[in-house]
Structure formats: structure tokens, C-alpha cells
Amino acid sequence: MIHHVSVGSNDIARARSFYDPLMALLGMPLLAAGDTALDYGSGDIQFSVETPVDGHPASVGNGVHVAFQARDRAAVREFHRLGLANGGSDAGEPGVRPDYDANYFGAFLRDPDGNKVEALTFAAE
Template sequence: MSDAFPNTISHVSIGTNDFARSTAFYDRVLKTIGIHRLMEHPEAVAYGKVYPQFWVQTPFDGKTASVGNGTHFAFFVLSKEEVDTFHREGLAAGAEDDGAPGPRPDYGEPYYGAFLRDPDGHKIEATFWDMELARKLGMG
């Protein structure tokens, strides 16, 4: 395995019970943060910036998709404005608010994020880590 990848996780997959609705939602919301479709299969779509990291698909076993209690998926973004846009577009695309954009001091002063529940109920987040503030605070 190469040390070239900065991530520790290759990819994640979430299940959906309405593939068309879910992929339309993610097409709209993820483009606000520079993420787009990289691969497509009849019942699976992979999103990413460079390589497939976030999959939306119907469950392989044919059973009903369900939401993981305590599970959420967070996407790094480059600015507070991207967090705000992600949240706003997510709501417009049918998500439920699960935490409006804003600072999350419990996660560290440089942390700014927003939480949504996608149309299937999965918890997703956009997060910005203010590197300038982190350096000033001796955190990076």
C-alpha cells in the first residue's frame, strides 16, 4: 500500500430505497462542494473529487436499506461559505435540518459545520477546519 493517499478510509457506501431520488439529491448537494459522479452502475453511483469515495446504492442483498444509528458521513470543504451552501442546497433538495451551519466549539475552535438528514434519513455533514485559526491557536 502506498503512502500517497492522505485518507485512511478508501470509501463508504450508503443504501437507498429510492435510487433515483437519492442520486438526484446527491448530484445537487455534492456539486456545491466540488464532488461529482465518477462511476455509475445500474443501481450504484460513486462520487468523489479524484477517486470514488462515497457510494449511493441499493442494498446488494436486495433487502430494505436502513439508517445506521450513530453513523454519519462528513465531507471536508474549503470555506464556511461552502458549508452554508451545502446546507441550503440540501434543504432545498429535500433534506431535513439536523444542525444549522455554525461553529462547533466542542469539536475545536477552528471547526465550522452543518448537518443534514438525506431523503433516506442518513446523517451527512459538511465541515470546514479553519487552518489559519488552528495555527494561531497552536493546533496545526
């Protein structure tokens, strides 16, 4: 069982501008914010954005991404739209991913630090 997932950032304020609307859409509001970290969740922390504790710049993991469950396809589309509007870049437009599953509907973004995030649902329209 995974308790939470963290990604690195070199600019917490910029990351907050990107993640606040996305996490609110997914039902994970901001629980705590500081100069070096953001914590999102629904009760407990489920996702955090942090500056690296070792003092080195944050970097992305090649092949790593975090996937968030969305309630429906409209939420996946909105996740993608909000991400692009708040400093993210497209890493895969909303759509069915039949290679994963006939009902897998997802959208991929890169956050302003380059971390890859996704919203997905198995719900029909």
C-alpha cells in the same frame, strides 16, 4: 486509510437529486450512475450511494454519519441550503461547534433515506 464510504438508499433517483448538487459543490462530481448505485469522487470513487445487495430495504445506522471537508464556511452554508432544497432535512444548522474545536464550522443534514451527512471546515470566514 479509507478508500470510500457508502450509504444505502431505497430510491436511487431521489438520492441522485439530493447528492448531485452537494457532491459537485464539494468537488466530487458523479463518476458513474446506474439503477442501483451512484459513485462520486475526484478521480477514484470516494463516496457511493447504493441499494443494499442483500435485497433488504436500506436503513440508517444509529450514530453513523459521513462528514465531508468543505473549502470554507460559505460552502458549508451552501451545502446545508442545497440539501434542504433537494429533499433533505435539517439535522444541525451551519455554525461553530466549540465542543469539537474552536474553529470547527459544520452543518448536518439527513438525506431522503435518513442517512446523516455533514459538511465541515476549520477555515475562518
